[in-house]
Amino acid sequence: MEVPRELINTTWYTCLYSLMAVPLTLSYRTSKVLNFAHGIYITIGAYIPVFISRGLGISVSPIIAILSSFTAGAILAMVSHLAVFSPLIKRKATPVTLMIASMGLWIFIKYALYAALSILQRSWMTQLTYTNPNIDIPSSISFMGIEINARLLLTILLVIVVFTLLTLFLMKTKTGMAIRAIADNPELAQLTGISREKTLLIAWAISGGIAAIGGFAWSIFAYVSPETGDNLILQVFACSVIGGLVSLSITFIGAIIISSAENLLIILLNRYFGVELSFRPFLSFLILLLTILIRPPAGAGGGLPYRYKITGYISRLLRRREENV
Amino acid sequence: MFDIVSFLVSWFPIFSIYAILALCLNMEIGYTGMANFGLVAFYAIGAFVAGYTSMTIFLSFYGYNYPIYSLDAIITMGKIAGRTPWLNISVFILSLILAFLVAGLAGYLVSFPTLRVGPAFLGITILSFGEMLRVFMKHFQPTGGSYGLLGIPHPFAWVSDPLIKNLLFVIVTLVILILVFIYFELLANSPYGRALKSIREDEIASLCLGKPVPRIKAELLFVASGVSGIAGALYVFYLGSVAPDMFVTAVTFEVWSMVILGGRGNNMGAILGALIFSLLNRATAILNFIFLDLLIDPNYIRWMITGILIIIVLMYRPKGILAEKTVKTDAWRIFGEAQRDWDRITAMIQVANRYLKRAFHWLIGRETK
Numbered sequence: 247m248e249v250p251r252e253l254i255n256t257t258w259y260t261c262l263y264s265l266m267a268v269p270l271t272l273s274y275r276t277s278k279v280l281n282f283a284h285g286i287y288i289t290i291g292a293y294i295p296v297f298i299s300r301g302l303g304i305s306v307s308p309i310i311a312i313l314s315s316f317t318a319g320a321i322l323a324m325v326s327h328l329a330v331f332s333p334l335i336k337r338k339a340t341p342v343t344l345m346i347a348s349m350g351l352w353i354f355i356k357y358a359l360y361a362a363l364s365i366l367q368r369s370w371m372t373q374l375t376y377t378n379p380n381i382d383i384p385s386s387i388s389f390m391g392i393e394i395n396a397r398l399l400l401t402i403l404l405v406i407v408v409f410t411l412l413t414l415f416l417m418k419t420k421t422g423m424a425i426r427a428i429a430d431n432p433e434l435a436q437l438t439g440i441s442r443e444k445t446l447l448i449a450w451a452i453s454g455g456i457a458a459i460g461g462f463a464w465s466i467f468a469y470v471s472p473e474t475g476d477n478l479i480l481q482v483f484a485c486s487v488i489g490g491l492v493s494l495s496i497t498f499i500g501a502i503i504i505s506s507a508e509n510l511l512i513i514l515l516n517r518y519f520g521v522e523l524s525f526r527p528f529l530s531f532l533i534l535l536l537t538i539l540i541r542p543p544a545g546a547g548g549g550l551p552y553r554y555k556i557t558g559y560i561s562r563l564l565r566r567r568e569e570n571v
Numbered sequence: 572m573f574d575i576v577s578f579l580v581s582w583f584p585i586f587s588i589y590a591i592l593a594l595c596l597n598m599e600i601g602y603t604g605m606a607n608f609g610l611v612a613f614y615a616i617g618a619f620v621a622g623y624t625s626m627t628i629f630l631s632f633y634g635y636n637y638p639i640y641s642l643d644a645i646i647t648m649g650k651i652a653g654r655t656p657w658l659n660i661s662v663f664i665l666s667l668i669l670a671f672l673v674a675g676l677a678g679y680l681v682s683f684p685t686l687r688v689g690p691a692f693l694g695i696t697i698l699s700f701g702e703m704l705r706v707f708m709k710h711f712q713p714t715g716g717s718y719g720l721l722g723i724p725h726p727f728a729w730v731s732d733p734l735i736k737n738l739l740f741v742i743v744t745l746v747i748l749i750l751v752f753i754y755f756e757l758l759a760n761s762p763y764g765r766a767l768k769s770i771r772e773d774e775i776a777s778l779c780l781g782k783p784v785p786r787i788k789a790e791l792l793f794v795a796s797g798v799s800g801i802a803g804a805l806y807v808f809y810l811g812s813v814a815p816d817m818f819v820t821a822v823t824f825e826v827w828s829m830v831i832l833g834g835r836g837n838n839m840g841a842i843l844g845a846l847i848f849s850l851l852n853r854a855t856a857i858l859n860f861i862f863l864d865l866l867i868d869p870n871y872i873r874w875m876i877t878g879i880l881i882i883i884v885l886m887y888r889p890k891g892i893l894a895e896k897t898v899k900t901d902a903w904r905i906f907g908e909a910q911r912d913w914d915r916i917t918a919m920i921q922v923a924n925r926y927l928k929r930a931f932h933w934l935i936g937r938e939t940k
Contacts (some may be wrong), residue, residue: 280695337886350877358871488903525710539684
């Protein structure tokens with residue numbers, strides 16, 4: 247049985263985007279910081295298996311690679327919270343200031359990675375950009391007579407396991423409930439005796455770690471370069487905007503929407519309207535704009551508390567009345 | 572080896588262009604509080620509009636039919652660029668105007684869906700818009716795809732001496748920078764500028780006071796994007812070429828770090844930041860030129876310094892080097908700091924007067940009451 251290539255790609259991209267976008271929503275929801283450095287957690291997660299396999303000259307077992315990626319991403323996210331965001335929040339910084347700080351962090355880590363790569367390339371005498379890590383996975387598994395790509399299977403399993411664990415953690419454990427409480431109402435949660443600092447630290451660790459797992463999933467899918475996370479940031483942000491930067495489950499649906507638009511819709515458009523395949527990111531941007539127009543995330547991003555009504559605007563134009571907003 | 576005049580000639584246009592960009596961003600983030608993370612998009616639009624119009628007009632004026640990105644067109648442009656001084660100058664002015672209009676219109680259109688949502692969504696959308704535009708230009712054949720356009724006519728190509736040619740260009744960019752600075756300074760110190768500051772401080776409060784917040788934001792985005800389009804056009808005429816990969820997101824960061832280091836809400840601060848970072852930019856270029864085989868590219872170090880500097884400034888000196896000044900209104904002149912200064916001076920004169928009186932009385936031997 248031959249499964250169409252586009253469907254396989256859609257599944258694959260859905261897994262990747264959901265692993266990358268859900269932690270972004272989680273970190274925004276708990277800490278109210280729009281983290282532009284999120285892409286760098288993905289890149290680091292993709293590079294950790296490369297470093298291990300090249301540095302030691304061995305092929306790594308996937309479980310070790312996943313765990314080390316998770317640890318690296320979690321440590322990086324915790325450090326960025328402790329060193330940058332937490333002091334700024336204590337100084338009563340505005341959301342815009344936090345955004346700028348995350349941007350500074352992004353540039354710093356990205357170019358530090360570039361510098362480290364150029365040193366390591368000299369000392370290890372290997373190519374470290376546009377490479378794949380050496381990971382112990384068979385190319386395909388035969389299951390009831392069907393050949394299945396083992397890497398795809400691993401990615402799907404990873405998504406299922408990660409999100410099941412995340413849901414159980416957020417819904418059942420006390421720490422998870424504390425995270426949700428801090429996300430909904432920080433003042434009230436602190437009154438009930440939850441330590442805001444500790445809870446935020448755990449939330450950052452989880453979101454950075456999951457993003458790094460997303461990076462690992464990318465590294466067994468395609469080439470790894472220091473720009474990996476940055477090239478994906480538009481799609482990841484689009485998924486999170488569909489989720490309104492609030493809902494984790496709608497973010498997952500957003501990942502499905504974005505990946506099917508980029509892999510299925512573009513094929514249809516190409517076949518029937520002659521749109522070039524390279525216009526793929528346009529669809530993501532269009533979806534992002536449409537989401538903001540149709541389903542504006544009022545309040546979540548700290549915007550004005552009124553809704554955007556396009557019909558009202560048009561009728562006002564028709565009546566030629568003075569615009570009084 | 573090191574020629575100070577040619578260094579100044581190569582540095583001044585870069586400085587002016589970055590200063591114009593920093594002034595635009597300062598209007599947006601420093602005065603209005605709009606987080607424009609896609610400044611580079613409007614810069615790119617201005618650049619491509621200028622390149623496209625000047626090439627098209629020149630080729631059609633001399634009756635050539637080549638597509639503007641072809642090799643023939645580049646060779647022909649090299650021959651015909653210096654023949655007609657009036658055409659060069661008028662094409663230059665026309666492309667500046669067109670760059671302003673098109674980039675401003677783009678800014679106005681982008682503002683439309685994003686005005687009602689908060690700073691986080693504005694940041695995401697404009698950042699994505701910039702990346703989108705770069706990808707689009709890479710596959711857009713009429714402006715040469717990913718190779719871009721080459722051989723764009725210099726406005727002073729008819730001057731034979733290269734030094735005078737570049738000096739004229741330096742003067743033009745400086746004049747434009749000064750005009751932009753005066754315009755923004757007047758805008759910031761007008762009642763409109765105070766409305767902008769009220770939006771920055773509290774959007775809802777200024778909405779309740781009857782300020783049309785979305786309209787003001789859209790207008791400001793129009794003006795600031797248009798002026799950054801002019802900066803893009805100047806950059807194109809300075810380099811003589813334009814390619815999509817010149818407009819990566821990192822350019823936006825550089826301008827942001829200028830504004831944050833110099834001081835948000837202060838136009839002089841934006842210019843100071845542009846001065847510092849354009850010098851840093853040149854310094855790494857010179858380092859790269861002198862030491863050919865470095866272990867780490869100096870540009871990486873420069874970017875790391877930029878990132879760390881942003882965070883340190885935000886933490887320990889959030890107002891930047893030059894802090895925001897008081898708005899000079901008439902009421903401030905009468906009742907505010909100026910009046911207090913005047914009172915202090917008169918008090919000092921009275922004290923001095925008393926001492927003088929006492930000294931005079933001591934001299935003539937009379938006792939002071």
